[in-house]
Amino acid sequence: MPPFDVPEGDPFGPHNLPYGVFSIPGSLDRTDRTDRTVGVRLGDHVLDAGAAAHALGSPYAALLAQPTLNPLLAAGRTAWSDVRRALTAWVTVPSHRETLEPFFHPLSSVTLHLPFEVADYVDFYASENHARNVGQIFRPDAADSLTPNWKHLPIGYHGRSGTVVVSGTDVVRPSGQRKAPADAAPVFGPSVRLDIEAEVGFVVGVPSELGSPVALGDFREHVFGLCLLNDWSARDVQAWEYVPLGPFLGKSFTTSVSAWITPLDALEEARVAPPERTHELLPYLDDTDTDQDAPGGYDLRISVAVNGHVVSEPPFSTMYWTAAQQLAHMTVNGASLRTGDLYGSGTVSGPTERERGSLLELTWNGRDPLELPNGKRTFLEDGDVVTLSAWAPGPDGVRVGLGEVTGRVVGRGVEQGV
Amino acid sequence: MPPFDVPEGDPFGPHNLPYGVFSIPGSLDRTDRTDRTVGVRLGDHVLDAGAAAHALGSPYAALLAQPTLNPLLAAGRTAWSDVRRALTAWVTVPSHRETLEPFFHPLSSVTLHLPFEVADYVDFYASENHARNVGQIFRPDAADSLTPNWKHLPIGYHGRSGTVVVSGTDVVRPSGQRKAPADAAPVFGPSVRLDIEAEVGFVVGVPSELGSPVALGDFREHVFGLCLLNDWSARDVQAWEYVPLGPFLGKSFTTSVSAWITPLDALEEARVAPPERTHELLPYLDDTDTDQDAPGGYDLRISVAVNGHVVSEPPFSTMYWTAAQQLAHMTVNGASLRTGDLYGSGTVSGPTERERGSLLELTWNGRDPLELPNGKRTFLEDGDVVTLSAWAPGPDGVRVGLGEVTGRVVGRGVEQGV
Numbered sequence: 146m147p148p149f150d151v152p153e154g155d156p157f158g159p160h161n162l163p164y165g166v167f168s169i170p171g172s173l174d175r176t177d178r179t180d181r182t183v184g185v186r187l188g189d190h191v192l193d194a195g196a197a198a199h200a201l202g203s204p205y206a207a208l209l210a211q212p213t214l215n216p217l218l219a220a221g222r223t224a225w226s227d228v229r230r231a232l233t234a235w236v237t238v239p240s241h242r243e244t245l246e247p248f249f250h251p252l253s254s255v256t257l258h259l260p261f262e263v264a265d266y267v268d269f270y271a272s273e274n275h276a277r278n279v280g281q282i283f284r285p286d287a288a289d290s291l292t293p294n295w296k297h298l299p300i301g302y303h304g305r306s307g308t309v310v311v312s313g314t315d316v317v318r319p320s321g322q323r324k325a326p327a328d329a330a331p332v333f334g335p336s337v338r339l340d341i342e343a344e345v346g347f348v349v350g351v352p353s354e355l356g357s358p359v360a361l362g363d364f365r366e367h368v369f370g371l372c373l374l375n376d377w378s379a380r381d382v383q384a385w386e387y388v389p390l391g392p393f394l395g396k397s398f399t400t401s402v403s404a405w406i407t408p409l410d411a412l413e414e415a416r417v418a419p420p421e422r423t424h425e426l427l428p429y430l431d432d433t434d435t436d437q438d439a440p441g442g443y444d445l446r447i448s449v450a451v452n453g454h455v456v457s458e459p460p461f462s463t464m465y466w467t468a469a470q471q472l473a474h475m476t477v478n479g480a481s482l483r484t485g486d487l488y489g490s491g492t493v494s495g496p497t498e499r500e501r502g503s504l505l506e507l508t509w510n511g512r513d514p515l516e517l518p519n520g521k522r523t524f525l526e527d528g529d530v531v532t533l534s535a536w537a538p539g540p541d542g543v544r545v546g547l548g549e550v551t552g553r554v555v556g557r558g559v560e561q562g563v
Numbered sequence: 564m565p566p567f568d569v570p571e572g573d574p575f576g577p578h579n580l581p582y583g584v585f586s587i588p589g590s591l592d593r594t595d596r597t598d599r600t601v602g603v604r605l606g607d608h609v610l611d612a613g614a615a616a617h618a619l620g621s622p623y624a625a626l627l628a629q630p631t632l633n634p635l636l637a638a639g640r641t642a643w644s645d646v647r648r649a650l651t652a653w654v655t656v657p658s659h660r661e662t663l664e665p666f667f668h669p670l671s672s673v674t675l676h677l678p679f680e681v682a683d684y685v686d687f688y689a690s691e692n693h694a695r696n697v698g699q700i701f702r703p704d705a706a707d708s709l710t711p712n713w714k715h716l717p718i719g720y721h722g723r724s725g726t727v728v729v730s731g732t733d734v735v736r737p738s739g740q741r742k743a744p745a746d747a748a749p750v751f752g753p754s755v756r757l758d759i760e761a762e763v764g765f766v767v768g769v770p771s772e773l774g775s776p777v778a779l780g781d782f783r784e785h786v787f788g789l790c791l792l793n794d795w796s797a798r799d800v801q802a803w804e805y806v807p808l809g810p811f812l813g814k815s816f817t818t819s820v821s822a823w824i825t826p827l828d829a830l831e832e833a834r835v836a837p838p839e840r841t842h843e844l845l846p847y848l849d850d851t852d853t854d855q856d857a858p859g860g861y862d863l864r865i866s867v868a869v870n871g872h873v874v875s876e877p878p879f880s881t882m883y884w885t886a887a888q889q890l891a892h893m894t895v896n897g898a899s900l901r902t903g904d905l906y907g908s909g910t911v912s913g914p915t916e917r918e919r920g921s922l923l924e925l926t927w928n929g930r931d932p933l934e935l936p937n938g939k940r941t942f943l944e945d946g947d948v949v950t951l952s953a954w955a956p957g958p959d960g961v962r963v964g965l966g967e968v969t970g971r972v973v974g975r976g977v978e979q980g981v
Contacts, residue, residue: 302808303721317774319896356735390720391809394896478737
């Protein structure tokens with residue numbers, strides 16, 4: 146199928162053009178990753194962007210013929226726009242068709258890799274519905290299901306960047322300590338409450354100086370794009386370990402991201418105002434009068450499927466804290482940004498039962514099992530495949546597809562061939 | 564002064580040989596850092612290790628002529644021993660003296676840099692004295708000053724690796740939200756409770772596979788060495804933000820490490836058994852019957868000075884959890900290690916008042932100010948210089964010096980020239 150013949154209305158049409166990193170199996174078997182290069186998705190094909198740029202004599206060949214997105218991420222907003230404009234021209238102007246044909250590969254023929262080198266990884270907790278659900282489940286007697294700080298700052302913590310993996314990577318069920326309230330001592334073993342967290346991840350391109358906060362309005366100068374993110378969580382491990390210093394091993398075993406990074410420039414039509422604030426915000430977080438360029442929310446319609454069966458459709462537009470506020474908060478103490486910093490939104494949960502982004506909430510901590518075609522589920526079983534997908538409103542009513550993030554749960558015995 | 568004439572008993576004599584990265588100011592002014600190279604400290608000189616290796620025809624020249632320690636860290640335990648044996652010969656065999664003379668530089672003439680690229684940074688909480696002090700200060704009415712999990716696992720959390728800086732870097736006082744219990748709403752401004760945490764940092768060399776825990780006994784196969792670490796903390800920011808997901812902005816603004824990484828091979832005489840355990844440990848943490856190679860504690864005598872005045876001498880030998888246990892715990896869920904991972908011990912506090920590793924404890928949350936020659940201190944003021952130094956017992960009664968970690972507190976206005 147010729148590459149330009151993307152069906153009308155395809156969510157990965159020329160209005161989208163997300164970036165990833167791919168290699169062609171068998172083309173090179175080197176550990177130095179020089180067989181990897183930046184790809185741009187068009188329909189069910191991937192364009193070798195560096196090779197295309199080179200063939201067309203584009204000045205962006207050096208940014209794109211790279212084994213990670215990091216050089217492009219670091220290049221900054223003007224370069225991001227220029228490269229996107231060039232790519233759009235390449236895949237829409239018919240005269241380029243013959244030149245580019247050799248650089249398109251069917252998605253099914255390539256291997257997709259982690260698209261960027263993750264610097265620091267931070268995870269937020271920005272859905273009020275999620276935070277209230279969790280509060281009600283774990284602190285049923287509390288006067289308020291939210292902690293006192295929740296409406297004043299976007300709560301977040303650092304995660305393990307070395308265990309961020311690309312969609313498709315198996316997830317080894319973690320072992321760890323757990324202790325039920327009635328138990329005298331903790332026991333050790335594979336987690337029996339393995340969960341998902343459906344999130345959106347934001348990818349930082351342009352670094353900032355140590356000691357200099359990034360203002361709310363400078364969000365678009367620093368953040369390149371977004372992806373889907375599954376923050377796999379071992380609830381039993383987390384519950385025992387997290388007081389007083391927060392989640393650690395309950396989260397650090399694996400975090401999956403989609404293979405495609407959607408540039409914010411592809412999501413102009415998806416921008417929406419964040420929900421009304423119920424508390425007055427300190428000036429560095431106050432987006433009431435923010436200009437058009439510091440976006441509030443994004444209207445991303447997420448879908449969570451377990452073994453192919455959709456169990457939830459969390460709406461990202463309901464998030465209380467925006468990605469711009471999270472960036473401003475994360476740096477207000479002078480912490481610097483690096484190219485490749487990744488931050489997750491926190492679990493996305495809407496107000497209704499079918500919009501919850503974790504099994505913890507969907508099954509109300511296991512009380513109400515989900516009825517799936519292949520059996521009941523409270524938490525994940527070995528062999529389960531979880532897939533997050535999403536789309537956003539695009540130009541002329543066409544959807545902008547986000548790359549899916551999928552992963553299969555395997556027991557440690559399976560992984561080790563025991 | 565000729566390089567080999569190190570005074571007898573010098574804590575940086577040929578028995579020590581810590582590694583760092585240096586450049587010679589003015590020799591090159593390039594941003595690609597190729598003016599940086601690995602140095603080995605001998606007395607008050609630094610040996611350009613790569614250049615020395617090259618001159619002597621050593622096969623280790625390629626590992627040492629590098630802008631960071633990461634290649635050496637990744638090379639593994641056999642290489643670490645071999646390189647150390649070679650270096651020891653170079654600086655002790657008189658016939659090398661003339662050859663090596665040009666590659667020694669006075670410490671005062673070089674710039675020291677962050678010696679390795681930090682991958683993930685984890686901070687633990689492994690001193691029982693510290694944890695009990697903090698518990699008594701913040702939860703005076705609790706039946707036990709330790710949380711129920713404390714004696715069962717080494718509590719830890721991920722920090723921000725992008726803001727780890729080398730000794731000597733100014734520390735910009737962070738701003739953030741704080742809220743006293745009596746206040747109706749949080750206020751924003753520079754931290755008024757800026758503190759230190761005297762810690763020891765462990766540097767991972769050899770990576771591990773995702774999904775495969777590192778056993779207690781494999782500590783020495785993965786960890787290359789240690790350094791002093793100051794985990795600067797904004798107590799007011801931390802107190803307001805840390806429930807329920809742990810410290811974030813109260814810690815992420817700056818973490819300082821010493822410029823010199825002391826290889827574990829230089830600390831054989833400093834190995835000591837950890838304190839007696841009061842609780843039975845799960846097998847993956849149980850070091851009761853561990854062999855000689857999985858060390859328990861290290862006898863490091865730390866000194867904390869504020870503006871040159873020693874305020875505390877925390878003994879590292881009192882730590883309840885060892886670095887080997889921390890490594891085993893950090894990976895027991897299958898989380899992988901990368902070359903350059905750094906983990907901090909947590910604040911080191913001994914049992915007596917003069918052995919506490921934070922101002923929070925030394926002043927009992929500001930109740931008992933320290934009397935310094937230049938005035939009283941509860942928490943740090945702008946202009947204060949904090950220096951951590953340490954030594955360990957070495958061969959034949961000679962001390963092994965650890966590289967100091969120092970930093971000056973500056974207000975944001977100072978930093979920005981306002």
